[in-house]
Amino acid sequence: MAPKDLMIGHPLSSKAHAKHALLYMWKIRKFEDAVEDLFGRGMMHGTMHLSVGQEASPTGVCMALKITDQITSTHRGHGHCIAKGADLTRMIAELLGKEIGYCGGRGGSMHIADVETGNLGANGIVAGGIPIATGAALASKLQKNENVVVSFFGDGALNEGAFHEAANMAAIWKLPVVFVCENNKYGMSNSTEKAFALENLADRGLGYGIPGVTVDGNDVVAVYEAAEQAVQRARNSGGPTLIECVTYRWKGHSRSDKNLYRTKEEIDEWKTKEPIAKFMSLIHEKNLLTQEEMDAVQQQATDEIIAAVNESVKAKAADPAGLEAAVFNAVM
Amino acid sequence: MLTMAEAVREAMTIAMEERPEVFLMGEDVGVYGGAFGVSAGMYEKFGADRVIDTPISELGYIGAAVGAALSGMRPIAEIQFSDFSAQAMDQIANQAAKIHFMLGGALHVPMVIRAPQGSGTGAAAQHSQIVENWFTNVPGLKVVVPSNPADAKGLLLSAIDDPNPVVFLEHKLLYKTPGWEPVPEGNARIPLGVSRVVRTGKDLTIVATGIMVKKSLEVADKLSAEGIEVTVIDPRTISPLDMSTTFESVDLTGRLLVVQEGPSHGGFINEVIAQVAGSHVFGSLKAPIKKVAGLNIPIPYAPQLEKAAVPQVEDIYAAANEIVKTWR
Ligand SMILES: Cc1ncc(C[n+]2csc(CCOP(=O)(O)OP(=O)(O)O)c2C)c(N)n1
Ligand SMILES: [Mg+2]
Numbered sequence: 001m002a003p004k005d006l007m008i009g010h011p012l013s014s015k016a017h018a019k020h021a022l023l024y025m026w027k028i029r030k031f032e033d034a035v036e037d038l039f040g041r042g043m044m045h046g047t048m049h050l051s052v053g054q055e056a057s058p059t060g061v062c063m064a065l066k067i068t069d070q071i072t073s074t075h076r077g078h079g080h081c082i083a084k085g086a087d088l089t090r091m092i093a094e095l096l097g098k099e100i101g102y103c104g105g106r107g108g109s110m111h112i113a114d115v116e117t118g119n120l121g122a123n124g125i126v127a128g129g130i131p132i133a134t135g136a137a138l139a140s141k142l143q144k145n146e147n148v149v150v151s152f153f154g155d156g157a158l159n160e161g162a163f164h165e166a167a168n169m170a171a172i173w174k175l176p177v178v179f180v181c182e183n184n185k186y187g188m189s190n191s192t193e194k195a196f197a198l199e200n201l202a203d204r205g206l207g208y209g210i211p212g213v214t215v216d217g218n219d220v221v222a223v224y225e226a227a228e229q230a231v232q233r234a235r236n237s238g239g240p241t242l243i244e245c246v247t248y249r250w251k252g253h254s255r256s257d258k259n260l261y262r263t264k265e266e267i268d269e270w271k272t273k274e275p276i277a278k279f280m281s282l283i284h285e286k287n288l289l290t291q292e293e294m295d296a297v298q299q300q301a302t303d304e305i306i307a308a309v310n311e312s313v314k315a316k317a318a319d320p321a322g323l324e325a326a327v328f329n330a331v332m
Numbered sequence: 333m334l335t336m337a338e339a340v341r342e343a344m345t346i347a348m349e350e351r352p353e354v355f356l357m358g359e360d361v362g363v364y365g366g367a368f369g370v371s372a373g374m375y376e377k378f379g380a381d382r383v384i385d386t387p388i389s390e391l392g393y394i395g396a397a398v399g400a401a402l403s404g405m406r407p408i409a410e411i412q413f414s415d416f417s418a419q420a421m422d423q424i425a426n427q428a429a430k431i432h433f434m435l436g437g438a439l440h441v442p443m444v445i446r447a448p449q450g451s452g453t454g455a456a457a458q459h460s461q462i463v464e465n466w467f468t469n470v471p472g473l474k475v476v477v478p479s480n481p482a483d484a485k486g487l488l489l490s491a492i493d494d495p496n497p498v499v500f501l502e503h504k505l506l507y508k509t510p511g512w513e514p515v516p517e518g519n520a521r522i523p524l525g526v527s528r529v530v531r532t533g534k535d536l537t538i539v540a541t542g543i544m545v546k547k548s549l550e551v552a553d554k555l556s557a558e559g560i561e562v563t564v565i566d567p568r569t570i571s572p573l574d575m576s577t578t579f580e581s582v583d584l585t586g587r588l589l590v591v592q593e594g595p596s597h598g599g600f601i602n603e604v605i606a607q608v609a610g611s612h613v614f615g616s617l618k619a620p621i622k623k624v625a626g627l628n629i630p631i632p633y634a635p636q637l638e639k640a641a642v643p644q645v646e647d648i649y650a651a652a653n654e655i656v657k658t659w660r
Pocket of ligand 2: 154
């Protein structure tokens with residue numbers, strides 16, 4: 001059975017759309033809370049890069065995408081994966097090193113891919129996904145299948161050569177790719193003020209002849225609207241767009257971050273601008289959902305995450321036998 | 333007892349105090365203190381001009397280190413995970429390594445690239461590789477793989493003094509552990525290209541580097557309790573490779589086991605084997621040479637898979653035991 005499209009369309013266009021946007025932002029939030037908890041209890045190994053506070057950009061962008069459209073993601077990729085429609089149990093199972101995990105326990109948090117939903121994979125290499133997304137867009141152009149590819153990446157990735165080389169190729173070949181830069185103000189400890197001599201990072205597109213737009217990345221509606229335009233442009237052979245979603249990461253960069261490079265005041269201030277509350281007040285203004293309906297959506301997200309954790313915990317651990325046979329694809 | 337991270341920091345600090353042309357740059361080496369805390373406090377001590385936070389631009393800042401080195405400075409460039417040296421490879425392999433030779437000696441490149449390598453942290457395939465091998469096949473680069481804090485300090489001081497590009501690879505699991513001997517105070521250097529006999533025994537020679545030295549020493553202790561005495565040799569610098577102590581030892585023990593964490597296919601241990609096989613001590617061998625190395629696979633994430641991918645103490649023990657007991 002071919003997977004169905006998720007909800008496509010403006011987050012405020014109907015009750016169902018509003019519920020979808022809210023549900024997915026809550027799922028991302030609750031997923032990250034669960035990951036932190038599993039980590040804290042010593043059940044998860046490795047490291048984690050949480051996207052708490054950044055839920056609007058994956059959700060808004062993916063509401064502009066068909067299931068056959070593709071994405072590439074980053075080390076901070078749980079949100080992208082969820083918003084594109086991945087199975088929560090297989091995600092958690094991957095983090096717990098289980099056989100049913102998306103990568104059979106071989107990849108972990110930084111490498112989840114889901115072919116069914118067009119997710120070409122998170123990436124441990126900053127900017128590693130950008131040329132890959134560009135290549136997937138080249139395939140779409142050559143195959144004339146009208147798929148659009150979105151590459152999610154952070155502000156830090158804009159300073160890697162990989163971005164620059166890919167952006168230029170996407171522009172000269174008018175490839176159906178959308179570059180979504182989640183500017184959360186820091187690449188690890190390095191602030192955008194220190195890493196750029198630019199005010200708006202979206203201006204990076206100019207040098208390549210790529211339109212750049214800066215949006216409030218904590219506003220799922222603004223993100224959706226910018227993404228929708230860029231996706232249509234890409235689908236109609238208009239070429240790439242660079243969207244800068246201005247947002248903020250609440251948690252440390254990874255598990256070992258002591259937050260020495262920013263103040264508690266700054267973190268607290270950004271918490272007042274958080275995406276879920278912002279969207280709920282829009283829903284309220286438009287009278288789209290009642291408080292009870294919104295509470296029920298939140299509860300649904302919590303229930304889904306709890307069920308995914310419970311099922312994953314019980315699943316069989318990945319087996320080291322067969323690792324060597326797994327390096328190459330044997331199917332011709 | 334200092335840890336490896338502290339010993340490396342001490343060496344960098346001494347070098348920066350001794351010579352104004354030495355500086356450190358890399359991602360998050362400033363206020364953050366480096367991803368593994370190696371440069372903690374150095375930004376506060378030396379300031380933003382000598383402890384430079386770079387953007388996430390490995391090709392750019394490694395190239396900038398090459399340029400600065402050509403122009404009178406002695407950069408120490410930290411790569412956050414050695415896996416990302418792939419981004420900077422042109423500047424390392426095609427530029428830094430070749431400039432002195434290719435330009436007829438007109439210029440030289442006194443720089444150090446420091447980076448953590450190795451598995452064991454659950455960071456998966458793109459953050460866990462042993463990359464030493466990527467560099468040993470590039471003439472013009474010196475490659476140092478310290479196994480303990482005392483050696484790390486002395487070797488790093490020499491690497492900074494060296495008029496050539498040196499790739500200095502620290503195992504990330506060693507950062508927080510003390511070695512087996514105190515780190516000498518002061519600025520004593522340990523020369524590059526000189527191997528070390530860490531322990532002597534008459535029955536078997538083990539050659540290993542980095543974290544595998546520690547594991548081999550554990551095996552040697554265990555075997556000693558069973559009446560088998562093992563020599564453990566740490567080449568410390570794998571390019572250029574000092575074989576003199578290995579030849580001497582194999583001549584005596586007649587048995588050789590080589591150990592590396594990196595994938596079996598390729599790697600310095602194969603060079604060790606080839607050199608012994610082609611040397612005057614070949615005739616002293618009483619047993620086939622044995623190697624213990626990582627599987628030829630990318631490093632997997634889950635702890636039980638990651639452990640299966642690289643040699644553990646039990647694997648080294650089993651191999652050592654087999655050589656000695658089968659070939660009496
Ligand atoms: C090529 C490369 N260089 C460095 C790193 C180490 N690293 C991982 S994430 C990160 C910061 C990335 O910042 P940004 O792109 O803004 O994404 P964010 O973490 O803020 O989501 C760094 C330096 C890496 N994974 N890959
Ligand atoms: Mg960032």
